[in-house]
Amino acid sequence: MQPRPLAAVAAAAGATAPLPPSWAHRIRSAASQGHHFHAIALFLQMRASTPAPPRSSVPASLPAALKCCTVLGLRALGASLHALALRSGAFADCFTANALLNLYCKLPPPSSSPSPEMHGAAGQSESTAFHSARKVFDEMPKKDAVSWNTLLLWCAENGRHQEALGLIREMWGDGCKPDSFTLSSVLPIFAERADVRRGMEAHGFATRNGFADDVFVGSGLINMYANCTRTDYSVRVFDNLPGRDAILWNSMLAGCAQNGSAEEALGIFRRMLRSGIRPMPVTFSSLIPVCGNLASLHLGKQLHAYVIFGGLDGNVFITSSLIDMYCKCGDVSTARHIFDRIQSPDIVSWTVMIMGHALHGPAREALVLFDRMELGNVKPNDITFLAVLTACSHAGLVDKGWKYFNSMSDHYGIVPSLEHHATLADILGRAGKLEEAYNFISEMPIKPTASVWSTLLRACKVHKNTVLAEEVAKRIFELEPRSMGSHVILSNAYSSSGRWNEAAHLRKSMRKKGMKKEPACSWIEVKNKRHVFVAHDKSHPWYERIIGALNVFSEQMARQGYVPNTEDVFQDIEEEQKSHVLCGHSEKLAMVFGIISTPPGTTIRVMKNLRVCVDCHSVTKFISKIVGREIVMRDANRFHHFKDGNCSCGDFW
């Protein structure tokens, strides 16, 4: 049986017909349904209507009207409603005053400064905004938790952290207890400052006061702990929440992804799917970078397929993360294919593509893209310049490097950071301009770190200037006495100039200090499985087959003129033994395994944790020609694309 309409029930009971909805009711319901313009129109109609509606209509509809002004950005109308609130006495009502306070927080006054380029204009307008909001707040006859929370959120979101924390104390003093809203505004402050101690205090307060189950507090805690690199606590908060909405899943996923906890992030993604939560665009833009960091092309491709099926391939965040992922997995041509299909790339898409070409070579293509970007009126930022300088470094373009470096402050108003200085020092060092690099680092306006000096140390080793290497190493050891990499480079520099005793002495002192070199390893994905190799690793089931194939290649290479390059064997042993050492290098094992376990023509992608050695580089060039395959090798510094006996790095790395 159909339920009878309420009016019919009322009529049957002998009641009068219900009154038509009041003005205030109509305005509020239009506003709550998102019909903001309609709500405003109704409010204005109400004000003009005759006979005048009851006096109570104004305070009953002002909050909704003010909310609509805030959403629609109608600041002038908001100001006249402010006057009406004062005239009508509605300002005494907390709901109206809070709605007005929110309007002033969300819609700062237009900047009084005539030129937006004027220094400090942004700060001035921010300060004016604060004062107009604060004035409304101070004049409120009555304040409730919403009033405090509204102003506090504004302070928290506008970098006025101390004021925000001060407001909590004031709020307590005023007899208003912080609530879940207060917590969700203040937690991002502790997150940004990575202040886990105060974050934990807030967590304790939330638990004691029954706010810990609130999803907003929950996501605040998850993000705070993740920003403090305590994803273990984030997971605990997440698992203890009684109900988890889609945003909480995404918060947890992003927290793991940003901390480099790849397996955990993938685990959260799988749990999310099993729980029936539909992935959202943000799910993919968080997760795709994980595949890039793992250099796992098969995983990245699976997510890409998911993105296409979900119709999300037009999302700029996802597209940029896909381009970056393909670059990091060694497939720059797919990255470029995606990039070329974007109608109007944003600064992030341009930057990841420029960096992709810088690291894969030919590096000049990166500079071509930079010019195209400028023609398209997209303004480069500090990260774009890092990419461009990296391209100059890999292409050995000293003059261009200087040009871009100087143009940052001259034409773009970007102050070069430590990283920009480090990259320019690298450009100079790689090009063999060692003295110039030394002077540049010594005179840079930011105190150079050990890592800036170590780029020069490496250059000294490559260009065989042991005297300067010793001087540079001294600087590094002052800053970082236990710098493993620098000890190794200096020791290798001694070895390559035949100073075996000094090399041995240095190695001995490293052993005495308990320093151990990171072992070299390489890996390759074959049939969606990762195979990891360390030097002379006999544990792989295909080891004998790999060595057999390597011997066959060696004979073919010898006929084509290959001579082992023992330059990078830093042990005082016979040449024949050195060749044996070279044969067992992990990247050779991984590459040969790839060749014999995949169909002819398949591109081989090898990843290595350290830089590729001179001999492996030369062998890979020969093998790429012998087997007619493209071999991509990612080392600690860049990507090498070997094809037909050549490498995209132009033998400069």
Place this chain on the structure above:
DNA sequence: TTAGGGTTAG
């Protein structure tokens, strides 16, 4: 009837 949470490049 007012206020709040997740994403891409080094």
